[in-house]
Amino acid sequence: TRAINFSAGPAALPAEVLQQAAAEMLDWQGSGQSVMEMSHRGKEFMAIAAAAEADLRELMAIPANYKVLFLQGGASLQFEMIPMNLLAGKGSADFVNTGEWAKKAIKAVKHFGKANVVASAEDSNFNYAPKQDTWKLDPNAAYVHYTANETIGGVEFHWVPETGNVPLVCDMSSNILSKPVDVSKYGLIYAGAQKNIGPAGLTIVIIRDDLIGKGNPAPSAMLDYKTHADNDSMYNTPPTYGIYIAGLVFQWLKKQGGLAAIEQKNIAKARLLYDFLDQSAFFKNPVRKEDRSRMNIPFTLANAELDDEFLKGAKARGMVQLKGHRSVGGMRASIYNAMPIEGVQALIDYMKEFETQHGK
Ligand code: PLP
Numbered sequence: 001t002r003a004i005n006f007s008a009g010p011a012a013l014p015a016e017v018l019q020q021a022a023a024e025m026l027d028w029q030g031s032g033q034s035v036m037e038m039s040h041r042g043k044e045f046m047a048i049a050a051a052a053e054a055d056l057r058e059l060m061a062i063p064a065n066y067k068v069l070f071l072q073g074g075a076s077l078q079f080e081m082i083p084m085n086l087l088a089g090k091g092s093a094d095f096v097n098t099g100e101w102a103k104k105a106i107k108a109v110k111h112f113g114k115a116n117v118v119a120s121a122e123d124s125n126f127n128y129a130p131k132q133d134t135w136k137l138d139p140n141a142a143y144v145h146y147t148a149n150e151t152i153g154g155v156e157f158h159w160v161p162e163t164g165n166v167p168l169v170c171d172m173s174s175n176i177l178s179k180p181v182d183v184s185k186y187g188l189i190y191a192g193a194q195k196n197i198g199p200a201g202l203t204i205v206i207i208r209d210d211l212i213g214k215g216n217p218a219p220s221a222m223l224d225y226k227t228h229a230d231n232d233s234m235y236n237t238p239p240t241y242g243i244y245i246a247g248l249v250f251q252w253l254k255k256q257g258g259l260a261a262i263e264q265k266n267i268a269k270a271r272l273l274y275d276f277l278d279q280s281a282f283f284k285n286p287v288r289k290e291d292r293s294r295m296n297i298p299f300t301l302a303n304a305e306l307d308d309e310f311l312k313g314a315k316a317r318g319m320v321q322l323k324g325h326r327s328v329g330g331m332r333a334s335i336y337n338a339m340p341i342e343g344v345q346a347l348i349d350y351m352k353e354f355e356t357q358h359g360k
Contacts, residue, residue, distance in 0.1 A: 004343040007321035008151050008296055008334040009174070010194040017248045035244040040237050049238070052247030059253055062183050062206060069205040069225065070233040070243050075101075075173045075192040078203065079108035082145070082169055082188065085225050087113040089216035090142040094118045094166070096135065099126040099150035100327060101171060116141065126153045128288035132161055143167040143187060149175035149293050151195075152325040154285070154332065156293035160185050167211060175295050176204070177253060178337060179263035187211050193242060195295070196336050198249050202242030253337070262337055269335050269344045270294040276348045282359040283351060300330035306358055307331070317350055319343075 005012035028035050031044050038045040053068050062068060071077070082105075087093050092114035095106045098121050109115040118137055119130035137144065144163045149156040151174040160182065161168060167187025176191040183189065188207045194200035205225070213226035221227045227235050256262050274292060277285045282302045285292065301310060307323075310331065314322050324330040335344055 003318050003320045004339075004346055005320055006333045006335065006339070006343075006347070008195070008325070008332060009192070010200045011196070011334060011336050012338045013198065013245070013249065014252050014338045017245065017252050020248055021245060036241045038240065040234060040240050045240055045244075048244050048247055049233070049240075052243050052250060055247060055250035055254060056204070059177065059250055059259055060181065060183055060206070065209045066183060067207050067209065067212065067225075067229045068233075069207065069228045070238050071203045071205055071228060072201060072239055074200070074203055075171060075190060076104070076108075078171070078190040078205065079105045080111070081219070081223055081225070082143075082190070083109045083112035084219040084223055085215045086167070086169070086188070086211060087142045088219075089113075092116045092138065092141055093169075094135075094137055094141040094144040096120070096130060096144075096146040096161075097122060098129055098147050098155055099153040100325075101150055101152070101173070102145075102147040105145055105147065105171060113142070118144070121155070125286070126150065126155065127286045127291075129155050129157050129291040132159075135161070137163065137166070139164070139166065141166050143169045145169045145171070147171045149173075149295055151296050151334075152298075152328060152332075154287050154293040154296045154298040155291050156295065158290065167208070174336075175293070177259060177262070178266050178295055180259040193246055195334075196249075196338075198246035199239075199242045201239045202246060204246075256337075265341065266294045266335075266337070269339065269341050270297065272341065272344050273297050273333060273335070273348060276351065280351070280355060282355040295336055296332055296334045298324055298328065298330055298332040300324075302359070304329065310354060313354060314347075314350060317346070319347060319350065322347075 025034055095115050095117050096119045097117050106115045116138055119135040121128050121130055144166055148170050169188045170186055172189050173191045174195045177196045190205045193202035207225055212229050215224060218224055277283050277299055283299050285299045311323055322331050324332040
């Protein structure tokens with residue numbers, strides 16, 4: 001009965017995770033309570049949060065000198081908290097403009113300092129990730145910010161920028177946990193949970209110790225990383241149920257073999273769909289091959305007048321949320337960790353059928 005869900009976010013979660021959550025809904029492990037009903041300071045929930053953090057640390061091999069913060073406000077609040085904490089009073093930060101999400105991060109800086117755009121793909125409708133040798137980095141920048149995966153444009157960095165002593169800050173909202181990353185190369189990584197982690201409402205920040213408590217002037221308490229770091233993300237009530245589901249997703253990922261194993265699955269799924277798109281005379285993906293996202297695959301039909309019919313046919317076959325973002329149109333298949341390869345194959349089978357019917 002479950003749809004094959006290509007939503008960009010909130011996105012599908014592994015069925016096993018939802019089944020476990022359902023089984024534990026009324027009584028979490030003999031406690032007589034739903035996790036939703038537990039005090040965040042009680043021993044049951046403290047154990048759930050500690051296990052979630054430990055599993056995330058293990059999955060991403062997060063070094064001991066990094067704090068993991070479970071916050072709220074989405075990645076969008078991080079667009080503002082980051083400059084509040086790392087930029088205010090320090091001049092400018094460098095930004096790479098790769099599309100809609102990078103633009104939002106850049107725009108949010110203006111209240112706190114200057115965003116210096118060191119590279120941009122706007123010249124080509126954001127269909128590529130600018131190569132590092134074109135970036136005009138400022139050695140005195142407070143940090144360098146980039147968007148690891150543009151969820152709308154379907155552009156992903158398959159390499160990690162080198163920024164010397166300048167801290168690297170990364171919006172990993174839509175590709176965190178899709179592959180191993182070397183956390184030690186980053187000053188700060190942030191991600192809204194609602195794609196590869198769990199329910200919307202939880203935001204994860206992974207921050208190097210030396211970058212905490214550097215706001216000048218210090219931000220007010222709720223907006224200061226120091227407050228949340230000093231209080232183990234329990235300064236106020238954290239998004240308890242989101243943390244619990246995220247913890248189940250982390251356990252699921254460990255059962256899948258961890259991030260190296262999930263990366264292989266993600267490569268296989270993306271290759272299947274891109275190979276089909278590239279040989280098709282009817283469907284097309286606009287992104288430069290080496291920068292194509294493994295998570296979000298936008299594509300257009302040769303005739304946009306057929307978009308609605310395509311979506312209707314998909315829905316009739318149990319495939320939902322394929323409509324592209326309103327700012328770009330066309331279609332988009334988001335195939336995060338929870339999408340099985342069979343789901344991608346079902347989409348391709350339908351696309352073949354549609355092309356045979358409607359192609360020249
Ligand atoms: N950054 C990226 C790459 C995203 O895909 C999104 C949302 O979809 C955001 C930021 C904004 O996240 P939120 O809605 O959690 O504020």
